[in-house]
Amino acid sequence: MNLNFKNESFRDDYTFKNSPESIRRFPFPFNEDKYMYSVNMEPHVPAGPAGHAYNNAIDVDEHFVAEMRDRALVLKEDPLRYLALPHMMAAQWDTLELLMENQAASYPEHFTLEKNGDQWHWINRPMGIDQIFTFGDASTLPMEPLEYITRQAQGDFVIVDQRDGQLWCDAGMVTTQADWSLDFDIGMNFHEWHGPVPLAHEIGVFDRALKFLLNLQQGKPVRRLNWTMTINPRLDTSPENYHKWGPDRATVTPENVGNKVHLRCELQTLWRLPRSNAILFVVRCYLIKMEELVTVPKWARRFHRVLRDLPPELVDYKGLTRYRPTTVEWLAKFDDGQPSTPGIYPE
Template identity: 50%
Template sequence: MTAFALPARVARFPFPFPHETYRYSTNVEPAGTRAVTAAGSWGEDPVDVDEFYLGDLAERDRILGADPDRFQALPHMEAAQWETMTTLMRMLADAHPDRFSLARDGDRWHWRNGELGWDQSFVVGVADSLPEPPLRYIGRQVQEDVVLLDQREGALWGDAGLVTFAADWSLRFDVGMSFLQIHGPVPRVHEEGVIPRAQQFLMGLQAGQRYRRTNWTLTVDRRLDTATETYPDWGRDRRLLGEGPLADVGRRLHLRVEVQHLIRLGASNAILFLIRTHLLPFEDVALVPEWAQRLHDILVELPDDMADYKGIARTRGPGIDWLRAHTGVNA
């Protein structure tokens, strides 16, 4: 099947395994260029707007309504919140000028979100010129989760964020932790020094520099919110997937890929960490034979400790079985 015959959701999916062998690493690369896959390409803009925009934001508002603590900001992150808001507004307006606009007249800014029908004037730094904190305001208008890293005392600290689509972690638990503490549970990388090296790299970013990386796991059904707080809602499906019909696995089990952007802000010196979650069911992955084979091989080769950390110890077996039964993969 050629790329031209593939559904758009497949052609632009950020398939995360471009190489013959997989090894856990930081896999960081400069942002701003399109990445080519066997099905198409993805990745020019740090903030992505696609056909799921309105649905994703409705889901974010539902989650925030049920759990307002998905937004966290320590008091000293106020300036970084404002800078993040105007930065993301500019990105949206530059990438989609037909749908978003940002104008400035002296201290007064004017923002228009044509997709949501929002029209707002504000003054940077004046809290009551917005209906809510600036990070929460802009976070409800992008599909990405947003985390802000403060740099001080020779380290990075996760001191603010709006995260409604976490993959088995909790912003409420992590806020205020150092970069090394946040990544404490990750196996293997500490012995290899990956996390300290990643922190040193990030602390060396200059204002305006942008990098990206991908991360992946598996999710049952198209569920964006798999945060620690909602484990009772989704954990059962992960445990029981293998007990259902194998034919259902292709429809229900999704390859979950995060496209993560890291951007150094100029005025506040914070690092803006954007996390966009993409979900593709195995039956769509199988439309690209090369993807099916690579995913199969990765699931087979992944060490048990990494499978446990990613939360796929119970789902990778059904995934492997489905790929072998319904695609032409070589075992």
């Protein structure tokens, strides 16, 4: 598949938008007309109509080059977005291998990986990178292996170590996050770093998810979708910069909803790593404008109902309070009251 990489921005003039094909491949996170937390994990196997974000294990899309440029800008301002505790080096190499192999296998026109023993040759054409290095020898790369490869792969990446029957958030590259801080949470266990999430602890979601993940097997990755909303197509909605993007939430009017309000979907995939026995947690962010979303009638109908009927605790936790009424009112025009078909894919 030959991708046409776009020149666009996720800050300042916000020129990001989705092509019609990119809209149809969006991983829409609602399979019914209501939403509550659940342990909604399924095997991460190729799925969906041709071109869908589920087609390849590691998805690369038309926003690749622009997203990598935005990541570099974030890291320049705040190097603490990339952190790895010292015992995570084996897991860093595991991650580099997984991302290079998958990107090269699924997108051979854009990426090539040649291996000759531990001498590896990596080519990333869209970014103009050609690197020969020794697998396992960090001194042969310009930076630590996890930072190196996650500057060339879309999504946030967290590596969790497994010990004492717990998972520990011990390394990560986090520049496109929905309001959580790697610098604050690194070193925490699974329950600790999800501490601020309302309701879910009480209904046992994290206990069940932990039990499930501790038994995750190599070669059998799993996925789930999570979501929130973002004003303007801003990837870096970090708590670090909340005082900069927070004011945007007060700028939504009935006239600008369609262009300003975005559904933000996270495709979360979890992979058991072979050498370290750690788990790679990929949090890939997809943005879609309301005016793009309503081009799919099923999604317009369903998202209107989900947003209208969302439990108040979730409205508050996801930070939707200020602009939800305006958005629901705008979406109502696109809800014809018809039943919506099951599943997440477009009709």
